[in-house]
Amino acid sequence: MQHSVTDRVTPAIDYDDVLGAQRRLEGVAHRTPVLHSACADEKAQARLHFKAEHLQRIGAFKFRGGYNALDRFDDAQKRAGVVAFSSGNHAQAIALSARLKGMRAVIVMPEDAPEIKIAATRGYGAEVVLYDRYTQDREALGRALAEREGLTVVPPFNHPHVMAGQGTAANELFDETGELDLLLVPLGGGGLLSGCATVARARYPNCRVVGVEPAAGNDAQQSLARGAIVAIDTPRTIADGAQTQALGELTFSVIRQRVDAIVTVSDAQLVDAMTFMASRMKQYVEPTGCLGVAAAFANADAWQGLRVGVIVSGGNVDPLRFASLIAPA
Numbered sequence: 001m002q003h004s005v006t007d008r009v010t011p012a013i014d015y016d017d018v019l020g021a022q023r024r025l026e027g028v029a030h031r032t033p034v035l036h037s038a039c040a041d042e043k044a045q046a047r048l049h050f051k052a053e054h055l056q057r058i059g060a061f062k063f064r065g066g067y068n069a070l071d072r073f074d075d076a077q078k079r080a081g082v083v084a085f086s087s088g089n090h091a092q093a094i095a096l097s098a099r100l101k102g103m104r105a106v107i108v109m110p111e112d113a114p115e116i117k118i119a120a121t122r123g124y125g126a127e128v129v130l131y132d133r134y135t136q137d138r139e140a141l142g143r144a145l146a147e148r149e150g151l152t153v154v155p156p157f158n159h160p161h162v163m164a165g166q167g168t169a170a171n172e173l174f175d176e177t178g179e180l181d182l183l184l185v186p187l188g189g190g191g192l193l194s195g196c197a198t199v200a201r202a203r204y205p206n207c208r209v210v211g212v213e214p215a216a217g218n219d220a221q222q223s224l225a226r227g228a229i230v231a232i233d234t235p236r237t238i239a240d241g242a243q244t245q246a247l248g249e250l251t252f253s254v255i256r257q258r259v260d261a262i263v264t265v266s267d268a269q270l271v272d273a274m275t276f277m278a279s280r281m282k283q284y285v286e287p288t289g290c291l292g293v294a295a296a297f298a299n300a301d302a303w304q305g306l307r308v309g310v311i312v313s314g315g316n317v318d319p320l321r322f323a324s325l326i327a328p329a
């Protein structure tokens, strides 16, 4: 990769930050298994190592970053509690992490969020504040709440402690596999990718790091090409965990310096990968969780014979929706 001088801003995180997160997560997060499948290797014409983060606590890697962020609060922040805006996996990650730390958690969610997600978040002991996504500005709402009650906001990706926590997924993967030629990472706002790329650059500089985003929303690909953050309208894709409109300043700075390329996959390719994971590998993976898997299958020619790490990022999908995606009526 070529870098201009202006790229050389100090990156938001380094490998030491990931190692710190790894220590804080020890005995708290699951050390998820690394799965293998001869069928998958044949389909991808490569040796695939799947890091099974759909088997992580709360069903996604987001527990890593969320817990790491809360663990780094100072005493006053711990006493007051945390606020997060999310209807997805980040909400559950913060809710569970706060419960484990004995902290108050307030989660701001759109009032039309699936009842099952609202219930799950409440089930972890968090207070859920609902807002109308058409008439209310959730940022303003959250900021007012944070100020009034002294809560600390933990964003889903654009925060160094969150990014460092997510990187532990790749760190554990490499512990098990040793050197790899290629690492495939699902990409929304870039917390997972920036953390994992930081690990790869430090441990195996020759390992190519590739982010995978939905074709309908390739803002990160455009951002890397342009050398500046490109924002798009909320993309229409089944990969609901990657429906972000733009990278963050911090994630972009790391991705720009440490990621080799960004590729995209279609919703049809995601469905194919989900179906494969379910039927051949017996793994229940949400659409966003399959981004890396789908990329491995779609690029079999280009990546033939490589040792490939694939982060399988999450498994939170409603069973009826799962069924209708893999077997449409």
Ligand SMILES: *Cc1c(COP(=O)(O)O)cnc(C)c1O
Pocket: 060, 061, 062, 088, 089, 090, 156, 157, 166, 186, 187, 188, 189, 190, 191, 192, 193, 241, 242, 286, 288, 289, 313, 314, 315
């Ligand atoms: C949040 C999420 C992603 C995207 O992670 P970012 O850090 O926002 O890039 C991918 N997969 C799943 C399952 C997620 O929950």
